[in-house]
Amino acid sequence: MFVELSDDILAKIFGFLDASDVLQCSLVCKSWYRVAFGNQIWYDLCERYFLPKSLKSLLTKLEENAISISKSRCSESANLGSWEFGFVQSSRQTLGYESTDSEGSDSSTAAEPSTILCGTKSCCCHGRKRLAVLITHFINDAEDSYNKYSLFKEFCLYFSRGSNYVSRIVKVLDTLETFCRRANLAAARTLLPGVDDNCIVEHVGNELPADLYCLYRLCSGQYIPSDYSQFQGILGGYLFYDVLVDCNLSSVCSMQVSELGNRRILKIGQDMFWYNNRGSQGLFIDLETKHVIELTQNHYVIASNDIVTYLEKYVNDLSSNSLMVDRNTKQILRFCLCPTYSGYSDVVTGYIRIQATCLFVPGISKFSHFQEQDEFVFAYRIRISMLSSAPSHYMFRLEQRHWIVTDTDGHVENIRGPGVIGEHPIFHPGSVFDYASCAPLRGPVGKMKGSFTFRPLHHEPGSEIAAPFIAQVGELHLNIFERYRFPPDSPERYLQLQKRWERDKSF
Template sequence: MLVELSDDIIAKIFGFLEVNEVLQCSLVCKSWCRVARADQIWHTLCERYFSPNTLKSLITKLEENAISVSKSYCSESVSLGSEDLGFTLANRETQRGEVGDTSGSSESSTASDSPTALCGTKACCCQARKALANLIEEYGNSKSSSCSKYLLFKAFFRHFSRGSYYVSRIAKLLDNLETFCRRANLPAARTLLPGVDGICIERQTGTELPGDIYCLYRLCSGQYIPSDYSQFQGILGGYLFYDVLVDWNLYSICSGTVTSLGDRRILKIGQDLFWHNNRGSQGLFVDLETKHVIEKTQNHYVIASKDTVTYLEKYVNDLCSNHLMIDRNTKQILRFSLSATYSGHSDVVTGYIRIQATCLFVPGISRFSDNEEQDEFVFAYRIRISMLSSAPSHYIYRLEQRHWIVTDTDGHVENIRGPGVIGEHPMFRPGSVFDYASCAPLRGPVGKMKGSFTFRPLHYESDAQAAAPFSAQVGELQLNFFECYRFPPEAPERYLQLQERWEEGNNILC
């Protein structure tokens, strides 16, 4: 027996659905189409797709986009479902059209001379952005019946299309990233570009991008790096040791092209400005089929994250939680983790000497292949040595020697001894700090290292005798590729087996 449900019950059921499912239900019959327009359904969807916590940031970015870009011929990508319900079922082919007043064909000249005007839009598209910002602001301020939730979501979905699901997350991470850089007084705080229009993105890349990448560039089209680049401005951080200098920036979509890596189609989303022995640029890439964020090694690649938004969220969370280092001199964000929960971190105090150590895997100069003898997994490590301020004011120490014990994946142990560190013998007084970075190559993806530094006191005690030399310990560092990276399916079987053991929770470290 068929039971006819009331409109209220149907509306409550629709409230549990995603936007695509609501649109599909609206095609069933006229009564369902009428229910599908109810504001209570679209109010729920508005809350789900752009949360109240990110409304202010989203409004700001839309308004910035509307006034900051000009020149190039762009239009909005519009696609609508049935009976003017307003927008497409997700990921269907779209028809080209323009949003807003189609008579607005004149180009805006606003900020045409600005160095950030790398990509632009027609005036009608700027008006559409501004209109959407006004709708969202009205919704956020009042949430009253005067704001049609259905019309708001329709405008929202038209603007962001297939990337709408990611808007709240991306707006939040970009806002947190900019806020952190401003508070830390980093040059990178002033380099993020406004977003661009969808058709501009597709014309530049020549392909349809995954939803998260598409949405990212709709809100932020990359990072502007001046031609007279002289400072560390990469907003995604970097590292420096010996002749390896990396400073990651968020790659501009205006320079983006789809390239090949074997049988994979990849798009660059992040680029370093320097590299090892001038070998050329490396970068962060996204695999357009799997959505994985990848980094190239010398002869292969490794997977850094399952998708771009997850990668950026983790990075920004680490940054805002003060888990990453900031170089006090260069104002560069360093990718070395300061988190005590990270196994590649140690912090030990011996007497009045404190030694903090942290490490990271460096894909760009690592290599792995079917020939195990030629494999080299390079881990950079950074050491911070300080003398406690509580030490007696007349105490003076000189670093004399270093000793490292490095164990690789197969259990092979290497002892490394030498005078000083990086050719220096730093002196320490109460409150002194000395930072340096180096690297440890392994013949496998996991290992460990520990060691000590020998200090010679240069002060004299009350009996006029110089104190004896002593060793300050460096806590054990776990060199673990798997904490931040994954091997691709075509990696050598022995490494895939280690990866499987790690994912199952088994101890694979020496």
């Protein structure tokens, strides 16, 4: 019966199958063989496995990122000189970027890059040119332009492992760069070209999980300028007191496999991290489980099941405007401004609006089998503003703060003090003040709420603001389980809390 189906019907049926199943069907008979190798079927498979049809901008990025990266070097001792790539020249001449992007990028310049780029002189040149050719054929819809089955095989050869991740990674990179360009962030122009197989094998061997392998074939990390006066981490960061976290994708050449207990881990996200000289943290991949992990002082927590899921969650937060962007440094901040997130509050008292958000900081936290030694540090960021609708003569000075912090066991701590972070900011209609601080807990969950006392500096006699008044800060739920998980070898009391959260999604 199936042999008698028309070619059009067979083609529609085959369109729902995976590549291996289509090849199996081609062995049934001559008519199935003819349909199974139709151009449209393999064009659709290319789109499904590798390159979404709507993301043609990748070809432009391949050209821009691979143009004349002069005086770049793979190590401090090996200067490779000028690399010629043969692409059509564009407005961006180097990764030191003079940009005239139409989507709002500034025209500022940066110093010529002098950091590690990739493993060999040919890894960007040959590999990126070949991928650009494949994408060009993919975009060209002409029936006689290229045999689409051959094109599929070429893509499979280029991405020799984990081809099912490629389409998702392309979407992530495209969304990431689009957001950064529209927000006029310098990080938009720091992603490096992908690398070839021999570069990956030379520096990492064959230990990369398939999804991470595909990521580095498309994007080999991030260029970090020698003048690190402003944050450039593509994965965002935050700063409070003497703690600076700024996460960026490390290049293949700087990736190292190390030991964590009986596990082998690979560092994929470098960061700058200072806190009483405790050293650097960053993102890691557990090579056995593929989990994305972050180190604590004496253990680790799981941030995601794999790197692609981690990046997808991150760019989804960016696209939905759930993450903050620092207006001065143009840095992506990991603090979440999302009403559905329990670590966020937004309260208006009179004409004063207070937004508060928090996040768990693994690098300076610790947990063990001895609860009295545990310290779970949560950073929080406060944005205080006076509404523009306030009367023009209103002017307030922040006098005092009051916080009520409750930890996992219900222990309550009251914190009072003058001003915030040693300052007494003054507010008038439309003014905004941001600051960040931290709150340590003796467990992985807790809550905090508080208030600020304001004193009027200028008012009319007999007005309603003649005396100091209190502006409330909405309750923040401090909860690591919304972004992290404990590994199986963690203390049982924390695993029990985790199970409770996974079951009820509340405490």
